[in-house]
Amino acid sequence: MTSLTRIETVTTNDLDIAYERHGRPGAPPVILLHGFPYDVRSYDEVARILAAADAEVFVPYLRGFGPTRFRRPTTIRSGQQAALARDLIAMIEALGLNRPVVAGYDWGGRAATVTAMLRPDLITGLVSVDGYNVHDLANSDAPTPPDQERKLWYNYYLHSERGRRGLEQHREAFARLLWEEWSPGWDFTDREFAATAPSLHNADFVAVAVHSYRHRFQLATGAPEYQADEDRIAPLPRIQVPTIAVSALDDGLRAPKPTAEHAARFPNLIDDIRLRVGHNPPQEAPGEFADAVARIRFTHRILRRRSTE
DSSP: OOTTOEEEEEEOSSEEEEEEEESOTTSOEEEEEOOTTOOGGGGHHHHHHHHHTTOEEEEEOOTTSTTOEESOTTSOOOOOHHHHHHHHHHHHHHHTOOSOEEEESTHHHHHHHHHHHHOGGGOSEEEEETSSOOOOGGGTTSOOOHHHHHHTHHHHHHTSHHHHHHHHHSHHHHHHHHHHHHOTTOOOOHHHHHHHGGGGGOTTHHHHHHHHHHHTTTSSOOOGGGHHHHHHHTTOOOOOSOEEEEEETTOSSOOOOOHHHHHHHOTTEEEEEEESOOSOHHHHSHHHHHHHHHHHHHHHHHHHHHHHO
16 A cells, blocks of 8 residues: 555444545546455555546455445345445445446456446446356256366365354464465465455454355345346346456466357457456556556547447
8 A cells, every 4th residue: 555545434224344545636537346264455456546547546455354334233244245335336326436347356347247237237347267157056066077176175164163263263374375276376475365364354254255155156145126136137147337347367276268258258358358367467467467458548548439430
C-alpha cells in the first residue's frame, strides 16, 4: 500500500465493504477483485499502472477478509458464488459507479464473472482469470481424474470439522502452503506474504471460507436471499459483455482451458491472454494484467463509437 492509497468503506445491506482507492476521482472506474487466500495486495502494482493511465481504481476486500465486516451477527456467513457477486453489484450501485471494468481471479474472478452474467448493464467489460469461473453445482459430485482430485485436498479438508479447526488454528500456514502449491514458479518473499497475512485474521474468514467450499459441493445450504440468483446461474448461460480471459499456464491448481472453450462461453471474447504464471496473475505479471484491463476500456470506446456511426 502506498501513501497515496485511500482506504474507504461503503455500506451495503449486509456489509461494510472496505476498499482501497487509487487514481483521479471521476476517472473511468475499474474494480479489481482478489481471490482466496489472498487480498488486495495482489493488485498494488496493477492499481498503480492503471491509476497512472487515468483510471479510478477500486480494490475491495472480499467478505471475510481484512477490514470488511458483516453488519449483523445473524447474517449467514455465506461464501457462495451468488453472495460474492451480490456484494460486487451492491458496491457498484452504492458508489454510483458508471459501468466499471471488473477484473479478478479465483473468488474475485468468480464474483466478476457472475456479476457480468446477472447484471451486464452495470459493467463495461470483464477480465477473468480462468475465463468462465462459475460453479456448476448440479454436477459438483462428478469425480475428476485422480491427479486433479489430489489438488483439491483443501476443499475436502474444509468439508470436515477437523479441517475447519485446522484453518482456524493455522490460517497463515494453510494460506502459504496454497500460495506455494498454486504458483510453483513465483518466488514471493516473506515480506509479500506478511503484507497479506493480516487479512486472514478477519473474524469471519474461517466461516466464509468453510461455507464456500462446502456449498460448492452441495454440503451446505445457501443463504435464502441468494437462491433466485443461484437459479439464474444454474443453467450456466453465456456471458455477453466484452471479455478478456487470462490463462495461467503454470497454475498448480488447474490446467488452462482451450481458447475455444472460452469463446464458447463468451461470444464477445476479445482475447485469451496466456501467461507463464501461476494462480495469482495480477501479482505475478502485473503489467500484462493491467494491459488487459486497459484493453477492455479501449475496446468499449471503439464499439460504442461504431454503434453510433
